[in-house]
Amino acid sequence: MPKIVDHEQRRRELAEALWRVIAGSGPTAVSIRSVAAEAGWSPGALRHYFQTREELLVFAMNLSEDRVTARITSLPAAQPADMPLTDRVAQYAEQLLPLDETRRAEYRAWESAGILGEYDKDRAQRWNLQRRLYRQLVASLVGAAVGDPFEPHADPWVEEWSGYLHTHVDGLALELMVTPGMLDADDARHRLRSFLVRIGEAWRYRANP
Known part of the structure; x- marks a missing residue:
């Protein structure tokens, strides 16, 4: 047989x-x-x-995204009902930070994008998926309507701060990987939460300057 x-x-x-x-x-x-x-x-x-090697690298990036998505999807069931909003939002953003060996490996898989260049036909989609998450997080943090997270937010303020949060998380991730002795996981978590607090403060100032 x-x-x-x-x-x-x-x-x-x-x-x-x-x-x-x-x-x-x-x-x-x-x-x-x-x-x-x-x-x-x-x-x-x-x-x-x-x-080809390129097909392997694309597979690695897709695999890393699947792992991150699975963790994000499972978060609501694991978060206590009385968890502070800042911590709740931070846990979502932390799934994209290389805070442990699993997420460090995922980050290294994402480095494939720099190698693939034009071969990565889905790079715009990858970026849009991340920006979608940050739009949802900022809107949730300030109590704004989420709307369609795949489109620029109807409120330019929310859209602007979604970009700031995206950049901040990417910067923390790069610092953790490139200069790990200068920033550890606890420091990164603290800095992320501090930035989220600043977003809330900026929103309140906007409403009551």
């Missing part, structure tokens, strides 16, 4: 091997040969699933 191949299981094996390569050496170390060796496969067998 011909051997029955579980293709989903094999893709999971490849995903785990790819993740180990990126976590250990970064996306520049990804190649058909390196991932195949990590998985214990031959390069020819891996090419049945991914023809």
Whole structure:
């Protein structure tokens, strides 16, 4: 009888091997040969699933986004009803910060975007998904209507501060990765919450200058 191949299981094996390569050496170390060796496969067998290094890198970014999305989706059920709003909002933004080994590996997978360049056809969508989250967080923080988070917010103030929050979180993430000795996870959490408090203060000042 011909051997029955579980293709989903094999893709999971490849995903785990790819993740180990990126976590250990970064996306520049990804190649058909390196991932195949990590998985214990031959390069020819891996090419049945991914023809090029670029396809592997896109897969890594998609995998990292799936992991972040899964955590964000599970947050509401895990947050106590009496959790302060600032902490509630901060927990969402923290899912995009490299605060532990899992999220550091995810960040390294996102570094693939710089390598892929024009090959990454979904980069605009990736950016829009993140901006969508920040629009929702700022609107929730100040009690504004969310509206369609995939479109610029109807209130220019909310849209502007969504951009500031996006930039702030990206900056914290980069600092955590590039100069980890200068900023640790607790410092990053504190700075994020301080920034969220400033957003609330700016909103209140806007209403009552």
